[in-house]
Amino acid sequence: MKPIDLLGGMTAETFLRDYWHKQPLLIRGALKEVGAPADFAVLSELACHEDVESRLIEYRNGQWKLERGPFRPSRFKRLPASDWTILVQNVNHHLPHLAEILWRFDFIPYARLDDLMISYAPPGGTVGPHFDSYDVFLLQVGGRKRWQISTQQDERFIEDAPIKVLQDFRPEQEFILEHGDMLYLPPKCAHHGVALEPGMTYSIGFRAPTAQELATEFLVYLQDRVCMDGRYADPDLRSQPDPARISSEMVQQVGRMLSEIRWDEHTVADFLGHYLTEPKPHVFYDAPEEELDEDAFTEMSLANGIELDLKSQILYCNDMLYCNGSVLECEQADLSAWQHFANARCLEAGQIKDTMLPMLYEGYLAGWWYPLPLAR
DSSP: OOEEGGGTTEEHHHHHHHTTTTOOEEETTSOOOOSSOOOHHHHHHHTTSTTSOEEEEEEETTEEEEEESOOOHHHHHTOOSSSEEEEESOGGGTOHHHHHHHHTTTTSOTTTEEEEEEEEEOTTOOOOSBOOSSOEEEEEESSOEEEEEEOOOOOOBOTTOSSOOBSSOOOOEEEEEOTTOEEEEOTTOEEEEEESSSEEEEEEEEOOOOHHHHHHHHHHHHHTTOOOOOOOOOTTOOOOSOTTSOOHHHHHHHHHHHTTOOOOHHHHHHHHHHHHHOOOTTOOOOOOSSOOOHHHHHHHHHHHOEEEOTTOOEEEETTEEEETTEEEOOOGGGHHHHHHHHHHSEEOGGGOOGGGHHHHHHHHHHTSEEETTSOO
16 A cells, blocks of 8 residues: 555555545645646636636635636726636646646546536635535645635525525634645535635545436447337227227327337446546547548657647547547557556557557547647
């Protein structure tokens, strides 16, 4: 069991047993070396892009105000000196050194890892007391921020507010986080953060889809894969005095037809492979601007290796591989190399087999990965 610096020297096994989904954890000095911080200048520039999810939250005169990006640069010139917060989702898709921070949380399966969201706030900036329905790590970068947390059961929100703010927040613990400190919160742990000095919160969030979402997406998945024989027929149909009534015989026959729909563990695993790697609606992959031909791609890859694009995700279950919502049909002999690619998010030159190159070239053309040392 290897101690993890991000967890203050705790092992993953201890954290998962004692804290994950169970209780908050404050980790002093969890991560101080973060590279170039994603400060207001960086976030405000990203928030002007069409392919970036961003929000601006202000609290003025006792009222919450929410604006969604993309923003015009001039919008940020009108901000006051305090009491606002800018939030940008999926910053890991745009800045490589921040993606590296996200993937350091690999003591949690990638299937659960969502994104690195960053918020910047001047003094007084807050999004109000609230709770999340998923686990989250809150890393303080620059400045100081006061966090109050509560295990309260009262989940009522302020009516008509554009964001979910708890109506009656009752703090039980309070912490002042400084640069490099991190707070882990399990789902439904109410929390309220207020910036004391200008600074950023790097939020590492995890996927926790609702049962309704999973059911809906699973039915969408099934509709393209279910093939059923036969057709509705009623050779023994009898006349009925009320022609607008749907007969019980029809209901029963259709019920019997629908009961033939089957799924098993393999079906569910295949659904999850597609669903969990499916890009979010705003995510697009850029084909290479100056496309390498297959020979040049092969030469560069075998010399330097290959790296996943920041927006790409590969997951696998048993001998099935999935990337960005699609199945990767690989040779059985290459499976372990592809699984390594999924786990490490890169392939070193010596790990690339000749039989992998055709599919690797296709993925390169789609913008899913690229040979080093090409820039992202």
